[in-house]
Amino acid sequence: MVLAGTAVGVPTDARAATTRYEAESAPAVCGGFVASNHSGYSGSGFCDSSNAVGAAVQFTVSSPAAGAATVAVRYANGSSANRPADISVNGSVVRSAFGFEATGAWDAWTGKSLTVELAAGTNTVRLAATTSGGLGNIDHLEVAT
Numbered sequence: 001m002v003l004a005g006t007a008v009g010v011p012t013d014a015r016a017a018t019t020r021y022e023a024e025s026a027p028a029v030c031g032g033f034v035a036s037n038h039s040g041y042s043g044s045g046f047c048d049s050s051n052a053v054g055a056a057v058q059f060t061v062s063s064p065a066a067g068a069a070t071v072a073v074r075y076a077n078g079s080s081a082n083r084p085a086d087i088s089v090n091g092s093v094v095r096s097a098f099g100f101e102a103t104g105a106w107d108a109w110t111g112k113s114l115t116v117e118l119a120a121g122t123n124t125v126r127l128a129a130t131t132s133g134g135l136g137n138i139d140h141l142e143v144a145t
């Protein structure tokens with residue numbers, strides 16, 4: 001059968017998009033140093049934050065509209081301990097001690113996702129370590145709005 005003259009069945013959703021934000025490059029702010037000594041990262045490296053409570057990496061992300069977004073954090077944690085982080089959006093903690101469990105090696109990267117509410121426009125998403133180990137090595141965020 002030929003369908004002529006009518007657009008069929010393709011929903012258009014202006015909010016359906018996933019954007020990657022690298023931890024090692026602006027506008028992200030890495031509270032430690034940018035490193036590339038463990039392979040498998042995206043972009044040009046990753047954020048190796050300080051081994052301390054409060055060590056942080058902050059991303060600036062944008063959303064076309066206010067609403068829920070899925071934030072996927074790609075990280076590696078070659079230590080033997082969880083490296084949890086408080087997750088803040090626009091300065092308010094929205095998830096306390098979100099787990100970044102051991103991945104077995106510093107070049108074993110994996111993703112952890114959570115859903116957050118974003119405002120329309122520019123938002124900050126900050127990960128701040130809650131234990132003295134600091135954060136795992138943080139590669140990037142992917143934000144699906």
Ligand code: GCU
Nearest residue numbers: 038048049051079106134137
């Ligand atoms: C090792 C590893 C680093 C990591 C650090 C840590 O030094 O090479 O990439 O950041 O451990 O414990 O945080």
